[in-house]
Amino acid sequence: MASMSALWNLAFRPFFLLASGAAAIFVCLWLAVWSGAMPAPRYFTTPVLWHAHEMLFAFASVVVVGFLMTASQNWTGKRGVHGWRLQVLVALWLAARIMPWLVSPPSLLYAVLDLSFLLLAVAFLAPYLLQASQRRNMGLLGVLAVLASANALVHWEAAGLGLGMAARGQALAIGTIAVVISVIGGRIIPVFTRNAEKTARVRSWRPLDLSAVTLTVAYALTDTLVPGSTIFGFIALLAALAHAARLLLWDPWATRHQPILWIMLTGYFWLIAGLFLRGFGVWLSIPASLGIHAITVGAIGVLIYGIMPRVSLGHTGRPIKPQRALVAGFALINGAAIVRVAIAGFATNHYADAVIVSGILWTIAFGIFCVLFAPILTAPRLDGRPG
Numbered sequence: 001m002a003s004m005s006a007l008w009n010l011a012f013r014p015f016f017l018l019a020s021g022a023a024a025i026f027v028c029l030w031l032a033v034w035s036g037a038m039p040a041p042r043y044f045t046t047p048v049l050w051h052a053h054e055m056l057f058a059f060a061s062v063v064v065v066g067f068l069m070t071a072s073q074n075w076t077g078k079r080g081v082h083g084w085r086l087q088v089l090v091a092l093w094l095a096a097r098i099m100p101w102l103v104s105p106p107s108l109l110y111a112v113l114d115l116s117f118l119l120l121a122v123a124f125l126a127p128y129l130l131q132a133s134q135r136r137n138m139g140l141l142g143v144l145a146v147l148a149s150a151n152a153l154v155h156w157e158a159a160g161l162g163l164g165m166a167a168r169g170q171a172l173a174i175g176t177i178a179v180v181i182s183v184i185g186g187r188i189i190p191v192f193t194r195n196a197e198k199t200a201r202v203r204s205w206r207p208l209d210l211s212a213v214t215l216t217v218a219y220a221l222t223d224t225l226v227p228g229s230t231i232f233g234f235i236a237l238l239a240a241l242a243h244a245a246r247l248l249l250w251d252p253w254a255t256r257h258q259p260i261l262w263i264m265l266t267g268y269f270w271l272i273a274g275l276f277l278r279g280f281g282v283w284l285s286i287p288a289s290l291g292i293h294a295i296t297v298g299a300i301g302v303l304i305y306g307i308m309p310r311v312s313l314g315h316t317g318r319p320i321k322p323q324r325a326l327v328a329g330f331a332l333i334n335g336a337a338i339v340r341v342a343i344a345g346f347a348t349n350h351y352a353d354a355v356i357v358s359g360i361l362w363t364i365a366f367g368i369f370c371v372l373f374a375p376i377l378t379a380p381r382l383d384g385r386p387g
Helices: 002-008 012-034 047-076 084-101 108-129 139-158 165-196 206-225 230-249 259-280 288-314 324-346 348-377
Strands: none
Touching: 002 012, 002 084, 012 047, 012 084, 012 288, 012 348, 047 084, 047 108, 047 139, 047 165, 047 288, 084 108, 108 139, 139 165, 165 206, 165 259, 165 288, 206 230, 206 259, 230 259, 259 288, 259 324, 288 324, 288 348, 324 348
């Protein structure tokens, strides 16, 4: 029982475990629903809407919350959110995952349970990030509030109050998480690379960093408000160019021998690819789903898969050195993105097979993470420190 009590010591523990389990289970369920082997949840008007909702608000958002609550301890020096607060959040998250199968729209109970997770996360994080010393990080509270708003748009349409709101909510959520990648990735990837690879010539240029983040915010807004427009296309391409220049300054080739580094740089590359596909798709016959999946499966999925092990190992007092099985997971998660974007998108006669193969690769990758890290996430730190 002592090991299970450690689960509530810091947010990355329960939330990374939930996220990895959700990633594996919900993609399996999605493949079953998509192939017609089982019925879709009753709450959402289409199976695709349910799939997108769970991957954004049951998977990606919980990782963002877990990361920010864990990082806030480092930023402030105060004990991070722990104990009963984490238990309440986990209970809300679990209840919200079951509800779509039990209720039909509209359901105020489901909407309240689902939205409460992010809103309570904002409330629990506010005492940390609203300190005067945390001006640099205050905006991250706004990120969680925007994600909650995006989720509210999905429930707004489910209640019959606004046709097309769910699609806007999904676009806003994807764009907001891309902004998180721009901000947090821009902070940690160069630092990790400098510290771990002494031969790397990592450079940063503040005007470029600000441009990349600003253009990604503009991408999120235009994709929500005027998707497919000329202005959206130009902004997506400019954002892609800014992120590509940024990535080149980080000397990615120097990390090729260190999987724990190249997995994050690969995830950042997928953001660039997704932005290019979305931008060129305004003028060329490129389905929007290709760019969307490059960002979701590629950038979001790969970066999460790269960051969760690093945070989990570091914050449990273990060496930040990936096991061979985890490196195999790095390859599998990238393989899932390649198959979903390249094969499903450009070899359309193999579309159905590609979707299934991509889902299987994704599921195996996150299954590996669960098997390797469940014992770590539920055990006390090796050095006896809190967290």
